[in-house]
Amino acid sequence: MIEPNAKADPPKADLLRYLQSARDALLWKLDGLSEYDVRRPLTPTGTNLLGLIKHVAGVEIGYFGETFGRPFFDAARVPAWYAEDAEANADMWATADESREEIVGLYRRAWEHTEATVAALPLDATGRVAxxxxxxxxxxxxxxxxxxxxxxxxxxxxxxxVRELVDGTVGMQQGNDNMPPGDRAWWAAYRDRVEDAARKADNG
Known part of the structure; x- marks a missing residue:
């Protein structure tokens, strides 16, 4: 929810609208998947859907919190994955004890904190990224x-x-996939054409 002051400031509202569009796209990628599928690594570097949500929650918490002197966490309650001495990539995956609801809920609370910061400060307000x-x-x-x-x-x-690798689901936004029309056979033929062009180019 964009705060009233931000709505009254068109540049702020525009920026928050683009940010919200990306947020919504990320969360939509979790829909309909099992706990395993939202967590499993699909690249050699471990990229996974729920880890991406956890990471971007931390991004907003840091950049719109500490940067402008508006910390999100109480100093005594900073989670281990967010602490300065956290292990590498602790924010990029979910442990078995961290529920989907917990991580998504944290992300939504981070949005509220971001929007409160944006409403409270002018766009030229200065902060420091430690x-x-x-x-x-x-x-x-x-x-x-x-x-x-x-x-x-x-x-x-x-x-x-990652979502396409999990189950073949594609699209930019719910209700607006921004994809050309085509059934599985069309996409298979399209992929074959792309592969053929790549092989021909490689062979000179």
Missing amino acids: WWHEDRNEVTLHRILVHVIADTTRHAGHADV
Whole structure:
């Protein structure tokens, strides 16, 4: 939900609209899948759907929290995966004890925190990204919104590919798949044409 102050500011509303579109696309990729399928790694580097959600939740919590002096977590309740001394990639996968509902719920609460920060501050408000190099870590809210939109959209693209690998489901948004029409036979023939062109190009 976009806060009233953000709605009254067209540039803020535009930025939040693009961010929400990417958020919704990511969550949609979980629909209809088993616990195993939302968690299983589908690339050599372990990319998985629920891990992507956990990661982008942490991204919003950090960039719209600590960066602008508006921390999301109570200092005594920072989860192990988010702590400074967390193991590598702890935010990119879900443990067996972390439920889908818990991670999705955290992401939705992060949205509320983001939107409260955006409503409370002007786009030229400055903050500091502690984990960026000191020669570029002073930022504006506008820059961080653009950065997080780009990051979330990139991960939505990862989710597109992972979901297709899980069960063949494709599409950009629920109700708007943004795909050309075609049944399985059409897509199989299309893929064969692409493969044939690649082999011909490789053979010179």
